[in-house]
Amino acid sequence: MRDIAFGQYYPSNSILHRLDPRSKILLLVAFIVLVFCTVNYVSLALVVFSVFAVVLLSKVPLRLYFKSLKMIVVIVLITSALNLFYGTGEPVFEWGIIKITLAGINNAIFIAVRILSLILISSTLTFTTSPNDLTDALERLMKPLSIFKVKVHEIAMMMTIALRFVPLLLEETDKIMAAQKARGADMESGSLVQRIKALIPVLIPLFVSAFRRAYELAVAMECRCYQGGEGRTRMKILKMKAKDYVSIFVVIILIVGVVLCNVYLPQTVR
Amino acid sequence: MSAIKVENLCCTYSPKTPFERHAVKNVSFEIKKGDFVGLIGHTGSGKSTLVQMLNGLIKPTSGDVYIDDVNLWENPKEIREFRFKVGLVFQYPEYQLFEETVYKDIAFGPSNMGLSEEEIRERVFRAAKFVGLDYKLLNKSPFDLSGGEKRRAAIAGVIAMDPQVLILDEPTAGLDPVGRNVLLSQISQYQKSRNNTVILVSHSMEDVARVTNKVMVMNKGELKMFDDTKKVFSNARELTQMGLRVPQITKVVESLRSRGVNLPDDILTVDRAVYEITELLKKEGKL
Numbered sequence: 169m170r171d172i173a174f175g176q177y178y179p180s181n182s183i184l185h186r187l188d189p190r191s192k193i194l195l196l197v198a199f200i201v202l203v204f205c206t207v208n209y210v211s212l213a214l215v216v217f218s219v220f221a222v223v224l225l226s227k228v229p230l231r232l233y234f235k236s237l238k239m240i241v242v243i244v245l246i247t248s249a250l251n252l253f254y255g256t257g258e259p260v261f262e263w264g265i266i267k268i269t270l271a272g273i274n275n276a277i278f279i280a281v282r283i284l285s286l287i288l289i290s291s292t293l294t295f296t297t298s299p300n301d302l303t304d305a306l307e308r309l310m311k312p313l314s315i316f317k318v319k320v321h322e323i324a325m326m327m328t329i330a331l332r333f334v335p336l337l338l339e340e341t342d343k344i345m346a347a348q349k350a351r352g353a354d355m356e357s358g359s360l361v362q363r364i365k366a367l368i369p370v371l372i373p374l375f376v377s378a379f380r381r382a383y384e385l386a387v388a389m390e391c392r393c394y395q396g397g398e399g400r401t402r403m404k405i406l407k408m409k410a411k412d413y414v415s416i417f418v419v420i421i422l423i424v425g426v427v428l429c430n431v432y433l434p435q436t437v438r
Numbered sequence: 439m440s441a442i443k444v445e446n447l448c449c450t451y452s453p454k455t456p457f458e459r460h461a462v463k464n465v466s467f468e469i470k471k472g473d474f475v476g477l478i479g480h481t482g483s484g485k486s487t488l489v490q491m492l493n494g495l496i497k498p499t500s501g502d503v504y505i506d507d508v509n510l511w512e513n514p515k516e517i518r519e520f521r522f523k524v525g526l527v528f529q530y531p532e533y534q535l536f537e538e539t540v541y542k543d544i545a546f547g548p549s550n551m552g553l554s555e556e557e558i559r560e561r562v563f564r565a566a567k568f569v570g571l572d573y574k575l576l577n578k579s580p581f582d583l584s585g586g587e588k589r590r591a592a593i594a595g596v597i598a599m600d601p602q603v604l605i606l607d608e609p610t611a612g613l614d615p616v617g618r619n620v621l622l623s624q625i626s627q628y629q630k631s632r633n634n635t636v637i638l639v640s641h642s643m644e645d646v647a648r649v650t651n652k653v654m655v656m657n658k659g660e661l662k663m664f665d666d667t668k669k670v671f672s673n674a675r676e677l678t679q680m681g682l683r684v685p686q687i688t689k690v691v692e693s694l695r696s697r698g699v700n701l702p703d704d705i706l707t708v709d710r711a712v713y714e715i716t717e718l719l720k721k722e723g724k725l
Binding site: 343368 | 490493495518521522525526527528531533534535536546547550551581595596599
C-alpha cells in the first residue's frame with residue numbers, strides 16, 4: 169500500500185527544490201499548456217527534451233519517476249490505441265474494418281508522448297515541493313480570488329490537512345488489513361465480488377477512524393484558538409529570488425521556441 | 439513438543455535501498471506448549487515484526503518458523519490455516535471492529551474458518567465469557583460499547599478462533615488500572631484453563647512479572663535474553679542498558695536487601711512482597 173509514488177515528496181537539495189513553489193506551479197501550468205500546443209515533431213522534441221532536462225535537474229532517483237509512470241501506462245496504451253484508429257486520410261494498413269492511417273499513427277504517438285511528459289513534469293513538482301510549500305503557494309496564488317468572497321485560506325488549509333492525512337490513512341489501512349487477515353480474512357483470492365466483499369472489514373474501520381481523527385483534529389485546532397486566515401502571520405514568507413526569474417525566463421524562451429516551430433514548420437497533427 | 443520453534447529468523451525492510459532496515463536479526467528460540475511468555479523491548483526493538491512473523495503476516499527475509507513442528511512457509515497457499523492456529527491480537531484491537539453487532543464481529547474469525555453455525559455460536563459465547571463480556575452486549579453495535587468493552591470484544595474475536603497460541607500486543611494499553619488488572623487476570627485464567635501458549639507483548643514490567651513464567655527480551659532486532667521471568671528480572675543492570683527496567687517492587691526489595699533485610703531475591707509482585715515481609719516480621723516477633 170505504501171508503494172504509491174505519485175505525489176510523494178522526495179527531500180533533496182537540487183535547484184528545483186530551492187525554487188519558489190509559486191514559480192514552480194506557474195511554470196508547471198505553462199508546461200502543461202505547452203505540451204498540448206505542440207503540432208509537429210520538432211516542437212514535441214523540444215518539449216520532451218526540456219522535460220528530461222527538468223527531470224534530471226530535480227536530482228530525484230529515476231526509479232521514482234518510473235514508478236509514477238507505471239501507474240498510468242495502461243491509460244496511455246488505451247488512449248493511444250484508440251487514437252490509432254481515428255485518423256483520416258490514406259490508410260497505410262488495412263485489415264477488414266480496421267484502417268490505420270499515417271495521421272492515426274502520428275496522433276497515437278503524440279498523445280502517448282504528451283501524457284507521459286505531463287505525468288513526468290507534474291511528478292517533478294510534487295517530488296521537489298513539500299506539501300506544505302505547495303499549499304502555501306496555492307494559497308498565495310489564489311489570493312486575488314478573495315475579492316469574489318472565495319475563502320482561500322480555508323481551501324488551502326483543507327488541502328494541507330487532506331495531504332497530511334494520506335500517509336496516515338495508508339498506514340491505518342495497512343494496520344487494519346493485517347488485523348483482519350489475522351482473523352482469517354481472505355483478500356487475495358476469490359472472484360471479484362468476493363474480493364469486493366472482503367474489503368468491507370477494512371473499509372468500515374477505516375471510515376470510522378477517519379471520522380474520529382477528523383473530529384479529534386477539529387477539537388485540537390479549536391483548543392488552540394484557530395480561527396482561520398485573518399490576521400495570521402507566516403513563519404516562512406515566500407520570496408522570489410534571482411533563480412526564480414531566471415527559470416521563468418528560460419521557460420519563456422521555450423514557449424517562444426515552440427511557437428516559432430509551430431508557425432514556421434508544417435503541422436503534423438491538428 | 440514445542441508450540442513454536444524459530445530458527446535464524448531475519449526480517450529486513452526495504453532491502454537493497456538506502457532505507458534498508460534490519461527489524462529482526464538472526465533470532466532463534468523455542469516455546470513449549472503451555473508457556474506464558476512475556477515479550478519486552480524498547481520501542482522499535484522488533485517485537486511487532488517478530489510476532490507478525492509468527493502467524494505469517496510478514497514473510498521472513500530468511501530463517502524458518504515452525505508451529506507444532508510444521509514449517510509455516512512450506513506451503514504459502516495454506517498460510518491462512520496458521521493464522522487460525524496462532525491468534526494475534528494487535529495493539530488497540532478495538533479499531534478493527536466493523537460488524538453490525540458484537541456477536542457477528544466475534545463470529546468473523548470462526549466463520550472464516552468455515553465452521554458450522556452451532557459451533558460458531560458456541561465459540562462466540564465461550565470467548566465472550568473468557569474475556570468477561572456481558573452476553574447482553576452481544577446484540578449491540580460494537581460502536582456503542584465503552585472503550586474497555588470494545589477491547590474485550592476485539593480480543594474475544596481472536597480467542598473465538600480457539601488458537602493454540604495466543605499473541606497479545608499490549609492488550610492493556612490505554613485502559614484504566616482496574617480494567618488493566620481485570621483483563622490481565624482473565625488472560626491469565628484463559629491460559630491456565632486451556633493450557634494454551636500465550637505470548638504477551640508489553641511495556642509494563644509489572645504486568646509481565648505478574649502473569650508470565652518466561653520472558654523474552656528484544657533489543658535492536660536481536661533476542662538478548664530468553665529465560666524464566668525471575669532470572670530475566672535479576673539482570674536489572676542489563677535491562678536498564680536496553681532502556682528497560684525491572685518491576686518497581688523488585689527495586690524496592692533490592693534496596694531493602696542491600697540494607698541487610700533478609701528477603702528472598704526473586705520477588706516480582708507486590709502481593710508476594712507483602713507476604714514475604716509480613717512473614718519476616720512475624721518471625722522477628724514484630725507483628
